[in-house]
Amino acid sequence: MSLKFIVAENYSIRLTNTGQGKTLMDQGHDTTNHTKRLIVFDVEGVLIPKNRYLIFEISRKVGFFGFIKILVIGFLYEIGLLSIESGLRRIFLMLKGFKAEEVLQLHKRIPLMLGTEEVFEKIKNKGYTTALISSGLPTQVVEDFASKLRANYAYGLELEIVDGYLTGAIGGNVIKPDGKKKVLKNILEKEGLTPQDCIVVADDRNNVQMVPYCNKIIGYNPDFILTAKSDLVTRGSLTEILPSIVGIEPRVSKSNLSNRGVREIIHTGSFLLTFICLYFTSNILLASVLLLVAVLYTLSEIARVRGINIPILSEITWNAANKTELYEFATAPIYFALGITISLLIFPEPIRYVAITVITLGDGGAH
Numbered sequence: 001m002s003l004k005f006i007v008a009e010n011y012s013i014r015l016t017n018t019g020q021g022k023t024l025m026d027q028g029h030d031t032t033n034h035t036k037r038l039i040v041f042d043v044e045g046v047l048i049p050k051n052r053y054l055i056f057e058i059s060r061k062v063g064f065f066g067f068i069k070i071l072v073i074g075f076l077y078e079i080g081l082l083s084i085e086s087g088l089r090r091i092f093l094m095l096k097g098f099k100a101e102e103v104l105q106l107h108k109r110i111p112l113m114l115g116t117e118e119v120f121e122k123i124k125n126k127g128y129t130t131a132l133i134s135s136g137l138p139t140q141v142v143e144d145f146a147s148k149l150r151a152n153y154a155y156g157l158e159l160e161i162v163d164g165y166l167t168g169a170i171g172g173n174v175i176k177p178d179g180k181k182k183v184l185k186n187i188l189e190k191e192g193l194t195p196q197d198c199i200v201v202a203d204d205r206n207n208v209q210m211v212p213y214c215n216k217i218i219g220y221n222p223d224f225i226l227t228a229k230s231d232l233v234t235r236g237s238l239t240e241i242l243p244s245i246v247g248i249e250p251r252v253s254k255s256n257l258s259n260r261g262v263r264e265i266i267h268t269g270s271f272l273l274t275f276i277c278l279y280f281t282s283n284i285l286l287a288s289v290l291l292l293v294a295v296l297y298t299l300s301e302i303a304r305v306r307g308i309n310i311p312i313l314s315e316i317t318w319n320a321a322n323k324t325e326l327y328e329f330a331t332a333p334i335y336f337a338l339g340i341t342i343s344l345l346i347f348p349e350p351i352r353y354v355a356i357t358v359i360t361l362g363d364g365g366a367h
């Protein structure tokens with residue numbers, strides 16, 4: 001019987017010290033630029049769609065009830081009732097007995113976020129060192145993305161594999177409370193750099209631990225906690241981080257401006273629900289219709305993420321979503337519908353109409 005752990009820390013040594021890896025990393029560098037800098041990227045939510053691997057790809061293996069269980073685990077983590085280590089151990093335990101090779105190929109379905117390859121090309125042309133650090137992805141998955149993007153370091157969680165099958169056990173520094181911080185510190189020491197030479201690009205609170213070891217943290221579609229800690233926040237294409245890293249302005253997409261217009265029309269036009277409720281139907285009936293639409297939309301998004309387009313609903317999403325949402329499950333419409341529904345059900349007249357006006361016109365203007 002053979003026992004194998006996929007060790008994250010080994011990858012950086014292979015990638016930077018072997019002849020093949022060194023040649024790959026050196027292609028396209030600006031060798032006249034002697035400024036050393038380390039750019040660290042979280043993976044899920046930054047380079048690939050958020051939650052795509054853990055929720056949508058792994059659920060292909062564990063079925064519908066497994067999918068629901070993963071959603072619940074994710075929710076408990078988001079509200080702070082479950083640590084990331086505990087949540088990940090529960091999720092990967094569900095994969096016990098599956099072939100490791102099959103699980104480690106699931107990420108092949110996941111596209112890189114728009115602009116990712118351009119960002120890495122510009123960074124590598126400056127001669128900067130890049131690192132991918134993920135708490136939720138196995139090392140081999142992070143390695144594959146690093147190879148595609150010619151990154152210098154790749155760190156992920158470790159999977160325990162016995163005779164080619166997963167045991168359900170995981171390990172590695174990155175799943176620990178201060179794991180990412182320790183990994184970043186080790187990279188800085190290997191490269192002979194200080195925190196002043198480091199920039200971190202991330203999307204959630206699990207990356208706040210790296211703040212003491214970086215000069216700047218860029219929040220890319222960040223959650224509330226990381227937003228408060230970020231030096232820069234951007235919510236569009238990943239190329240929008242380039243001015244802060246290499247001083248290059250990103251290309252402007254006309255199609256994205258068009259999508260924004262459609263989105264604003266939908267949000268602002270929802271103000272008319274106030275008059276529909278006043279003159280044509282009751283608040284309970286309207287709230288029920290909105291909940292039904294939210295459920296149908298949720299099913300449509302699950303299908304769209306898996307490559308199945310649902311007539312009308314998927315088409316609206318493709319024309320109204322921003323660049324980031326096109327690559328992941330777009331939750332904003334669900335929150336929007338729930339906000340209006342709650343206003344209809346809990347507030348008396350005329351306060352419910354004032355609340356709907358604030359939600360629809362305010363949200364439309366914000367976009």
